[in-house]
Amino acid sequence: MRTASSTPRVPAVAALLLAVVAAPLLVLAGPGAGSPAHAVDEPEPTPLTVRLDSLSPSVLPRRGAVTLQGSVTNDSEEDWADVNVAPFASTTPLTTREDLALAAQTPEATAVGERLDVFEPVGDLGPGDSAAFSLRVPVAELPISGDPGAYWIGVHALGTGTDGRDAVADGRARTFVPLLTARQARTASVPVSLVLPLRQSARRAADGSLDDPQLWVDLSSEEGRLTRLADFADAAGSRPLTWLADPAVLDALDDLGAGNPPVSLEAGGDASPESDGPDEPDEPQQSEGSGESEGPDGPDGSGSDEEATDPEAGSDAAGVPDGAAAERARDLAARLRDSLDTRDLLTLPYADPDAAALARRRPPLLARAVTLAERRTAARDLDGRSVVAPPEGFFDPDLVDALPADQDLLLSDQGELGLPPASTLDDRRLTLSDARTSSGGPAPVAGTDPLALRQRILAEAATQVVSGGEVRPLVISLPQRWDPGTAWREADFFGGLDTDWLRFAALPSGGAAYDGELPYPRSQQAAEIGTDNLRAAVELGGAGRTLSDLLTGEDDVADALLGASLQAVSYSARRLPRLNVERADALAAAARGELSRVRVTGTELVSLSSGSGDITVTLVNDLDQPVTVGLRAETDAEVQVDTGEPVELGPGQRSTQRLPVRSVDGVHEVTLHPVTSDGAQVGEPFEFSLRTSEVGRVIWVVIAAGGALLAVMIARRIVLRLRSRSWRDRPTDPAGDPT
Numbered sequence: 001m002r003t004a005s006s007t008p009r010v011p012a013v014a015a016l017l018l019a020v021v022a023a024p025l026l027v028l029a030g031p032g033a034g035s036p037a038h039a040v041d042e043p044e045p046t047p048l049t050v051r052l053d054s055l056s057p058s059v060l061p062r063r064g065a066v067t068l069q070g071s072v073t074n075d076s077e078e079d080w081a082d083v084n085v086a087p088f089a090s091t092t093p094l095t096t097r098e099d100l101a102l103a104a105q106t107p108e109a110t111a112v113g114e115r116l117d118v119f120e121p122v123g124d125l126g127p128g129d130s131a132a133f134s135l136r137v138p139v140a141e142l143p144i145s146g147d148p149g150a151y152w153i154g155v156h157a158l159g160t161g162t163d164g165r166d167a168v169a170d171g172r173a174r175t176f177v178p179l180l181t182a183r184q185a186r187t188a189s190v191p192v193s194l195v196l197p198l199r200q201s202a203r204r205a206a207d208g209s210l211d212d213p214q215l216w217v218d219l220s221s222e223e224g225r226l227t228r229l230a231d232f233a234d235a236a237g238s239r240p241l242t243w244l245a246d247p248a249v250l251d252a253l254d255d256l257g258a259g260n261p262p263v264s265l266e267a268g269g270d271a272s273p274e275s276d277g278p279d280e281p282d283e284p285q286q287s288e289g290s291g292e293s294e295g296p297d298g299p300d301g302s303g304s305d306e307e308a309t310d311p312e313a314g315s316d317a318a319g320v321p322d323g324a325a326a327e328r329a330r331d332l333a334a335r336l337r338d339s340l341d342t343r344d345l346l347t348l349p350y351a352d353p354d355a356a357a358l359a360r361r362r363p364p365l366l367a368r369a370v371t372l373a374e375r376r377t378a379a380r381d382l383d384g385r386s387v388v389a390p391p392e393g394f395f396d397p398d399l400v401d402a403l404p405a406d407q408d409l410l411l412s413d414q415g416e417l418g419l420p421p422a423s424t425l426d427d428r429r430l431t432l433s434d435a436r437t438s439s440g441g442p443a444p445v446a447g448t449d450p451l452a453l454r455q456r457i458l459a460e461a462a463t464q465v466v467s468g469g470e471v472r473p474l475v476i477s478l479p480q481r482w483d484p485g486t487a488w489r490e491a492d493f494f495g496g497l498d499t500d501w502l503r504f505a506a507l508p509s510g511g512a513a514y515d516g517e518l519p520y521p522r523s524q525q526a527a528e529i530g531t532d533n534l535r536a537a538v539e540l541g542g543a544g545r546t547l548s549d550l551l552t553g554e555d556d557v558a559d560a561l562l563g564a565s566l567q568a569v570s571y572s573a574r575r576l577p578r579l580n581v582e583r584a585d586a587l588a589a590a591a592r593g594e595l596s597r598v599r600v601t602g603t604e605l606v607s608l609s610s611g612s613g614d615i616t617v618t619l620v621n622d623l624d625q626p627v628t629v630g631l632r633a634e635t636d637a638e639v640q641v642d643t644g645e646p647v648e649l650g651p652g653q654r655s656t657q658r659l660p661v662r663s664v665d666g667v668h669e670v671t672l673h674p675v676t677s678d679g680a681q682v683g684e685p686f687e688f689s690l691r692t693s694e695v696g697r698v699i700w701v702v703i704a705a706g707g708a709l710l711a712v713m714i715a716r717r718i719v720l721r722l723r724s725r726s727w728r729d730r731p732t733d734p735a736g737d738p739t
């Protein structure tokens with residue numbers, strides 16, 4: 001290390017005063033569950049970006065040294081020469097959770113410590129260039145007071161630009177580092193519960209396949225977000241960890257592993273976890289995508305579905321993944337299934353629907369989402385506890401009674417430090433995650449970057465120990481699309497949390513009845529899924545049930561289309577409501593198209609010469625699967641049609657039906673609907689006119705009367721003949737006269 005010019009030293013107390021001036025309103029409000037810890041006005045970006053990837057050890061030792069490792073990147077359009085990095089630390093510690101929450105809101109440009117007069121050269125950096133650094137700093141050289149608490153620590157980068165060189169940092173990275181006495185470390189034990197989300201929207205195309213297969217190829221690639229989540233969970237080892245999982249994510253990975261097939265009408269036709277996968281196409285091509293982006297996604301989980309594309313794998317223009325991508329998806333699905341099986345599991349309603357919107361307007365649909373999630377979870381031999389866990393941590397307390405039975409709640413304490421992390425609400429388990437700790441570390445690094453989050457957790461636990469009050473469990477619920485990032489291994493998240501005074505634990509449970517008031521701002525109700533999305537979901541789910549009822553035997557059509565319909569009312573759909581409505585409507589139209597291939601035909605004008613008779617119609621199945629179909633007649637009260645029992649038709653089969661009819665004299669309009677066994681209408685109805693007349697009955701009466709008269713005449717003729725023969729055959733006397 002070489003000596004640098006001395007720089008002004010700003011006490012930590014002064015830094016806190018600056019923070020108080022800069023962000024008092026933010027501190028009073030407290031960050032929400034999904035809000036970053038540093039939601040202040042955007043500062044002027046520094047030309048150099050410093051990333052802190054590793055801090056070892058994670059807790060300040062009384063003796064020895066700490067090592068800070070990371071990188072410096074030139075994000076400007078000019079050259080920077082003679083770049084070096086220097087460590088800094090605060091002099092006095094933060095000793096309360098309130099102080100820590102205030103410090104986490106400190107603007108990036110605020111000085112929070114004293115820079116050491118030592119530095120490590122990085123060299124010259126052109127636009128876009130990066131260089132790694134590693135600083136080893138003896139604890140004795142840090143300007144800390146040595147009192148227990150949480151200190152600032154970090155790195156400044158300084159260089160020579162077009163305007164020359166000064167003592168102001170051209171880039172910085174910072175975090176918290178705790179220090180406890182040996183006695184405090186021995187006697188304290190703060191439980192930490194980590195909730196890891198497995199959430200991702202999985203919209204479906206008009207044929208039921210994944211709408212954006214390339215996205216899922218990226219998510220399941222070797223450095224994809226979902227793969228990183230699985231790796232991150234594996235790194236926890238035997239430490240307790242809780243998954244918050246949407247079963248639709250596993251189904252999407254299964255479908256990708258099976259070649260992204262459309263919904264199948266065959267019995268058991270959808271992709272299963274045991275699928276062998278698709279054949280490998282000759283040349284993988286890039287997917288055309290869905291046509292709409294959902295914004296950036298980063299470690300803070302505030303972004304989107306988009307991921308960096310793996311050039312080694314992809315899907316073709318038809319959405320079929322290549323063999324390597326499909327195999328990775330199958331492997332990842334198996335890994336996630338095993339991880340969910342060995343960890344505590346909280347199960348979201350299928351497709352992560354907007355629970356408040358459905359509880360308010362469509363409670364039966366929410367109940368179906370919960371039931372479907374239970375079926376899909378059980379199909380993988382998993383056992384989870386069903387919860388409602390809105391990404392922002394809000395739920396309307398007036399709607400709790402509308403939730404399905406045994407549905408628990410995982411919400412956010414919204415920064416209210418005094419609320420209990422575990423209680424009951426209307427006989428449901430209510431768990432409140434710690435919004436302040438979950439928001440992670442201070443700017444400029446993303447708050448939930450693994451290293452920043454690890455150090456925030458340690459600092460929160462340390463301030464509890466220093467305060468000497470009742471130990472409060474820390475429940476950390478990560479954002480819905482949290483990404484550990486590319487450097488999460490260097491952060492050593494779990495290893496750095498292995499201290500004598502902190503322990504991983506399962507989610508806290510029990511507790512007294514919750515006596516607070518759950519907040520539900522108007523902005524949250526305004527953000528709920530709207531009626532058009534609800535309409536689209538209900539119509540698609542109904543079409544799925546009807547199609548499933550029509551098919552003979554067991555099938556997965558109803559569950560597949562119900563799952564697709566719930567994507568239209570998911571929390572993710574809040575950002576792109578129109579796109580999700582379009583996808584659901586397209587799939588519903590395709591399902592109705594399949595239903596229309598079962599029909600009934602006949603003669604458009606049927607005449608009966610009396611008040612009763614038979615009409616002949618033909619049931620037609622143009623599907624490639626067997627169906628069970630019946631008929632329902634729709635006419636006026638003067639006509640009765642006996643439609644009989646439903647019949648089974650094989651693929652492409654027709655069946656002629658003779659239907660007894662009774663009617664009064666006149667012309668009547670009759671409509672025959674092909675229906676399922678449960679009476680749901682399928683296909684196009686057949687309309688015909690039925691004409692009946694009494695003329696036929698009169699004719700039969702005349703014929704009968706004529707027949708009777710003829711019979712009488714014949715009988716009379718026979719009698720007369722018999723009498724005549726009897727007279728001729730009578731004996732006579734010799735004189736020739738009869739005796």
